[in-house]
Amino acid sequence: MTLRMNAPLRTALAALIGCLPVTALAQSSALPLDSLLYGELMRPEGATYYHTPLGLCEDYPEETTTAAVYTNDFELLEETGIDLLRISFGWDGIEAEEDTYDWLFWDDFVETAVDEYGITLIPYVMYTPKWAATNQDESYYWRSPPKDYAEFGEFVFDLVTRYKDRIKTWELWNEPDIEWFWTGTVEEFAPFIKAGAEAVRRADPEATIVFGGIAHDPDFLLALFRDHGVSEVVDVVNMHNYNETWSARPVEDIGAYIRRVSEIVERYGDGQALWMAEVGYSTYRNGADVSGENLAYYAYEHTPAFQAVQLVRTVTAALATDKLSALAWYEIKDLPPAEEVIGDTNNRSLGVANNDHTLKPGAHALAFVNRFYGEPMRSLDREVIVPRTPDSDIVVHAFEQEDGDVLLTAWLQTRRVGEQNDVGEGIHQDTRRETVEVAVPRDLAGAATRYNELGESTPLADVRRESGRTTVPLTLEGGQVVLIHLAK
Numbered sequence: 185m186t187l188r189m190n191a192p193l194r195t196a197l198a199a200l201i202g203c204l205p206v207t208a209l210a211q212s213s214a215l216p217l218d219s220l221l222y223g224e225l226m227r228p229e230g231a232t233y234y235h236t237p238l239g240l241c242e243d244y245p246e247e248t249t250t251a252a253v254y255t256n257d258f259e260l261l262e263e264t265g266i267d268l269l270r271i272s273f274g275w276d277g278i279e280a281e282e283d284t285y286d287w288l289f290w291d292d293f294v295e296t297a298v299d300e301y302g303i304t305l306i307p308y309v310m311y312t313p314k315w316a317a318t319n320q321d322e323s324y325y326w327r328s329p330p331k332d333y334a335e336f337g338e339f340v341f342d343l344v345t346r347y348k349d350r351i352k353t354w355e356l357w358n359e360p361d362i363e364w365f366w367t368g369t370v371e372e373f374a375p376f377i378k379a380g381a382e383a384v385r386r387a388d389p390e391a392t393i394v395f396g397g398i399a400h401d402p403d404f405l406l407a408l409f410r411d412h413g414v415s416e417v418v419d420v421v422n423m424h425n426y427n428e429t430w431s432a433r434p435v436e437d438i439g440a441y442i443r444r445v446s447e448i449v450e451r452y453g454d455g456q457a458l459w460m461a462e463v464g465y466s467t468y469r470n471g472a473d474v475s476g477e478n479l480a481y482y483a484y485e486h487t488p489a490f491q492a493v494q495l496v497r498t499v500t501a502a503l504a505t506d507k508l509s510a511l512a513w514y515e516i517k518d519l520p521p522a523e524e525v526i527g528d529t530n531n532r533s534l535g536v537a538n539n540d541h542t543l544k545p546g547a548h549a550l551a552f553v554n555r556f557y558g559e560p561m562r563s564l565d566r567e568v569i570v571p572r573t574p575d576s577d578i579v580v581h582a583f584e585q586e587d588g589d590v591l592l593t594a595w596l597q598t599r600r601v602g603e604q605n606d607v608g609e610g611i612h613q614d615t616r617r618e619t620v621e622v623a624v625p626r627d628l629a630g631a632a633t634r635y636n637e638l639g640e641s642t643p644l645a646d647v648r649r650e651s652g653r654t655t656v657p658l659t660l661e662g663g664q665v666v667l668i669h670l671a672k
Contacts, residue, residue, distance in 0.1 A: 630671025
């Protein structure tokens, strides 16, 4: 039975049991690990068809999070059919004082998530405590290198040892390629991550070690793999993406980004799996302003309704590379308006739910796309024929499921590099409309169904079936996404 405790009671008990030995966490009721998703998070080498698990991300500051908050989050995961969750373990929160550990919050959190809800946790370990930091400034200590990397290794060893019966992947740090999360150099990060990796291996030789997700700079990974031998100590490379939120790059550029990281791993790595375990799109906009020099062009951009469309586009473009072993959307719910955030106010508005857990359209889109792409599949992009004019905005991705069914997902690209910031005096209406006939080189005699981003369906009656080819006529409008299921 899980003991529910409010924040004051947690604080009162922390001094009594927060420093219990590593073996103190009850282990008798842990779910069998093969009932979780860990076996599905590493794409088998040479696999033709593969199902990429989809997850969600959330952060849980111990000082402000109650059991009611995370239980409501777990209920939302259950409602949307998602059972993969990326979280953060804060070194600064658990070991705020040297050699004094407070496990109270996390013992209950992990047991509830795994044993009661069957959630697969994929945590990252981050945030230097002030006592260990090289930089004591209040704005920097938590993201600065520690004075002694062995202290980080000691913490990681104890953390992994405590939860190894419930958690089998450990991501070391987060976005080390940007100063918001790592103020040290590439040269300093190499021995740091090696110290953490060695600790994971000692604590649990069966665990998977994940390279801390890069924010946007593959060259950071390149230097560590090529020049500093970091490839030898990690099993997974994680990458993040916020195109059209913090980056003005089109969402369609995600494929090129993933392929660049894949090229580095192929040349300098050791066959590491690839995750995009943090990707998102905000529902914040102030007039045309989104973030920095990133401006919205069309009226629907950065609205809750379009977040749902963008979620489907993003997941589709990423999966079309055939290179990802896992993908997780950031995040579950919006932050309170007054809560401090890292970065700008977009960080408060990335959830697929509002802060009170009422669902945005994005939650329904995530639940639908999780089902739509729920079977092992492979990309058919190189085989389908999509006739388009040079100035067309049409994007089409095609997938073949292992059972022979074919999926098509199509839209009109919202942004083009160099044009997205030409806003003028206001937000434009998107009146674009294009038609295309997508030819699939397969005999598909079964039902054809068209869906929108929320999973609302209509039969598709005008599909043409010829020997060896199925042709699907599509009409695409700006700001929309169309998904087609063609049964074999």
